[in-house]
């Protein structure tokens with residue numbers, strides 16, 4: 084019998100690479116262990132992403148900055164903020180980011196995909212993921228694609244972040260297969276700073292990222308099989324305690340996470356609103 088393909092998304096692979104135990108809590112244990120409360124920085128990131136998705140859903144002649152307050156309000160996520168004053172200040176900041184960002188866009192240029200699901204299969208895995216944006220561009224060798232990922236964390240990213248992102252590389256591989264056009268360019272658009280961190284992959288570097296994803300998929304399948312065959316789930320999916328525990332949704336359910344300092348749901352947001360400091364990058 085052929086092995087079943089491991090069905091995965093970027094967050095599934097990333098979750099296991101960050102911490103196998105977190106992967107288990109998210110994708111294996113049922114019922115799912117209780118999670119902590121929603122994070123304000125995630126609410127802010129989601130709100131900005133949805134506003135940009137809806138921006139591109141507008142007819143070209145309505146893609147004007149005046150449309151942004153309505154777009155942002157329409158799908159604003161309210162969870163995790165300390166109080167209304169903090170939420171208002173986050174809304175104002177998000178609106179400023181969006182206003183500056185759309186100034187850099189040509190409203191007449193239609194992306195090839197907005198929050199578009201792309202998928203690719205190998206002999207090991209079946210990957211699918213939703214890319215924030217896929218641009219059709221003209222490169223030196225003709226039509227090509229670029230993967231765009233929006234970021235709203237406290238600090239900008241650099242080209243090493245774009246190069247090292249497994250998610251972006253897998254989106255590029257999948258977009259190339261789906262649209263049958265070269266896709267080597269990946270970009271992180273950091274809205275708070277207005278910067279773009281870019282990397283141009285080669286077929287070899289994309290193949291390396293795909294191979295790394297396959298290795299992770301094999302590790303996950305082996306761990307899941309070990310548990311199915313009666314192995315100790317705690318051994319199959321070990322904890323990897325570290326700074327990420329502070330921001331882990333399962334901190335309270337995890338013996339290692341209990342050691343990590345607790346943060347208020349808005350702690351990382353405060354750092355986004357007043358940049359430079361520790362915290363996760365939405």
Ligand code: SF4
Pocket residue numbers: 102103104105108322323324325327328329331332333334337338339340341
């Ligand atoms: S609290 Fe830390 S060790 Fe526990 S699951 Fe989360 S990231 Fe892993």
